[in-house]
Amino acid sequence: MSTLAPPVVKGTRSANSGGRSGSLGWLVxxxxxxxxxxxxxxxxxxxxxxxxxxxxxxxIHPDGLNAWRSVLGDPQLLHSLGVTFLIMILSWLVQTPASLLLGTFLAGHQRYRGFLAVLYFIPLLLSSAAIAITWKALLDPNFGLGAGLGLSFLQQDWLGKDTLAVGVVVFIVSWQFIPFHSLIYQGGVRQIPRSIYEAAEIVGAGRLRQFFSITLPQLKYTIITSSTLMVVGSLTFFDLIFVLTAGGPGDATRVLALDMYKRGFMANLMGPASAIAVILVLVGLGIALGLRRLGGTDQTDSMLEGA
Amino acid sequence: MAVTTPPAPTRPSRPTSTAGGTSTAAKLLRLNWIGGIAGWVWLVVGMLPIYWIVISSFKSQSNFFATNPLLPPDEWTLDSYRLVIESDFVRYFGNSVVVTVGAIVPAVLISFMAAFAIVRGGNGWFLRLSNSLFLMGLAIPLQAVIIPVYLIIIRLRLYDTLTAMILPSIAFAIPLSVLVLSNFIRDVPRELFESMRLDGCSEWGTMWRLAFPLTRPALVTVTIYNALGVWNNFLLPLILTQNPDRRTLPLALWTFQGQYGVNVPAVLASVVLTTLPILVFYAVGRRQLLSGLTAGFGK
Incomplete structure (x- = not known):
């Protein structure tokens, strides 16, 4: 993100040139x-x-605050919020270190790493429905991987127990998105000037020290971008969870988006479902703005100018 | 620019740094073992399920339960694929193609026009407002607005049609497309626009004859990225259609799974068939696809 500077210059330049062609508005x-x-x-x-x-x-009938009253008064909302945040935080905790590590690894220009990268990204191509279906079959306690290999620790009722089911969702989400975030970090690492590392090497800093003293601080904006995408994206894990567990067992994986769907399109209560959708938007915006503030104002400026 | 970022930038400086001394290069190789281990572990974690999907889809149903899940089938069979194709797969495939093409072609064209206007149209309030609106759109998740979208589609009498999925798909492809394309058009040297103007070319002509060809890499990126999103979309067909004849592939997958239940090879064969077109795309346009996936974020 720190490299957003060049577009700013170009932005102002073309803005100056474009003054005479004010009649282009209709193209939008x-x-x-x-x-x-x-x-x-x-x-x-x-x-x-x-x-x-x-x-x-x-x-459609006007109904005042009734929908909001029923949603806010329902313990289900707190539960869904809780599950949503739990999955959000856990998947961030799993994905961020793994993506950083892989991204740094992939940033090397060795040929075999390029080849590995090609394979890594295949999960990104699959639809969430396909991924959910695949893992559901793989984790089946009777016919899945565990049973086939005779490994009893794999032979659990993964999707039938509350905590296990949440863990499985976090794992699958990570499986699906770690390649994507690695790609972002790969780009970030490659933009760090080599000279900094060369200087560090002259001083005799080891590889680990270099990672923590150079790579990590230099990646600050990349980390914020990637985290924003992870966290805001986690609010929209609908299809995966819908196909995998449909919110179950019980309500163990009933995240906000699923709660909205169930109330709206299964219980036919569009009012309360809309109230939840509003909450979903507010939570997403709140987090995105919060994370952006973390990145400092310079990022916001260049984001707007660059675009 | 956002588009071309991930690969190149620092590449040229690399050789100089390694040329600095063989001992340095050796040290780099030796000490990066944590990353190396992670890299190979991830290869197994990432590829094992894919490998399993493919081999299992060629097993017969009885063979699937009888053999080691990680070993290839004793006898390769196409039965599962035959079953899936006989279950109207071709129709769902066709629907997916219609929806994807029908959404992406107009979405990319109108996004390009908007991006061109935003870059070349000066500082008027209208264009600025439009641009801010599109930027804000990046933050609107489709799920959060699906109920009003459903209402609008009903009121337009489009419920249960392919058009019902196409229209919102176009709308939600626009924000990122405009962002990426306008960044790219901004990089076209101003002198080129000037010389087109001196030659007496209209802005409309400049747009199609100068900006469009020069923006091609970004157009390809945006097209592939959006096509992937539309192809894999599950929510729109789930909410906006009812008739099995209108299903697109992701929704069909879900119903296949309900229908075949324990016939896992058939379910997996449908997963393979659904993913195959994207894999072909991936093999052909890998670079564009990968830069597309991080378009707008990598920078």
């Missing part, structure tokens, strides 16, 4: 039309719907 209209219709309007729509009663088929 098609994109704007689509985005406003299916992005901006729904964002306000979901807030509006949270003050209504609607079964998803019939007419």
């Amino acid at each position: 209209l098609p994109a704007l039309l689509f985005f406003v219709t299916f992005g901006v309007v729904p964002l306000f729509g979901v807030l509006f719907l949270s003050f209504t009663r609607w079964d998803g088929i019939g007419a």
Whole structure:
């Protein structure tokens, strides 16, 4: 992220040149039309719907604060928030060190590492539905990997016990996304000037020392970017959990997005479901802004200018 | 720029540093064993399930339960694939192609137009506002707005059609596409635009004849990245369709799984068939795909 500086210069330059062509505005209209219709309007729509009663088929009735009252008064909300944050934090804790390590490793230019990278990224291509289905079969206590290999510790009812199920979700999420974050770190590491390492070597700093004193601090903005994506992304683990456990066993993996789906499209209570969607948006925005603040203001500026 | 970041930048400086002394290079190799171990461990963790999917999909159902899950089948069979293809797979595949192409082609074109206007259109409030709106859009998850999207689709009388999945897919492909493309167009040397203008070319002509060809790498990246997202989307078909004939592949996978239950090889064969087109893409356009995956973030 620190390298966002160059675009800033170019940005101001082209802005100066573009003064005369103010009539290009209409070129934005098609994109704007689509985005406003299916992005901006729904964002306000979901807030509006949270003050209504609607079964998803019939007419929409204004309902005051009833939906909010029922959602906020329901212990299910706290539970879903808890599960969401638990999965968020655990998957961050697993993914970040692993991605940093792999990203640093992949940043080397050796040929075999490039080859490894090609293979690493295959999980990224699979749909969450495919991944969930695969792991469900692999972890099946009777027919899965554990039974096939006769390894009893693998032969657990992985998706049938509360804590195990949460662990499995965290593991699969990590399996799916560690390659992606490694890729981000790979890019970050490659942008660190070699000269810093050369200086460190002259002073006689070891590899580990170099990692902690140079690589890690230099990657500050990359870490923030990657963490933001991880954390905000974890709010949207819907398809994976839906196919894997459908929120179960019991409600053990019923994250916010799943809670919204179940209330809205299974119990036909669109009002409360919309209220949860609003909470989902607020949590996501809150975290994203918080993490951005962590990165300092310079990042925000260059983000906006660069774009 | 965001697009070309991951590979090149520091590459040229590398040889000089290793040339600095063979002892340094040797030290680097020797001491990076933690990363090395992690790298090879991850290869096993990452690839084992993939390997297992592929070999298991060629096992017969009885063979699947009888053999070691990590060994290739005693007898390779295509029965599972036959079963999946007979179960309307071709139709779901077709639906996925229609939805993906139908969403991505217009999405990329209108995003390109918007990006061009944002870069070349000066500092008017309208373009600035549009740009901010698109940037804000990066933070809106589809799930959070799926209920109003569902309502809009019903009101447009599009429920249970392929168009119902196409329209929101276009909208949600726009923010990142505009960001990546406008970053790229900004890198086109100003002199080129100037010379087009001196030649009497309109902005419209400049856009298609100068900016479009020059932006091709970014266009490819954005296309592949968005296509992957639409191809794998599960939520839109789940919410916006009902008729089995309208299913796209990810949703069909889910129903296959319910339908075949313990016939694991068949389920896995459907996973393979669903992923195959993307793998082909990956083999062909790996570089663009990988830079696409981190587009807008790598920088």
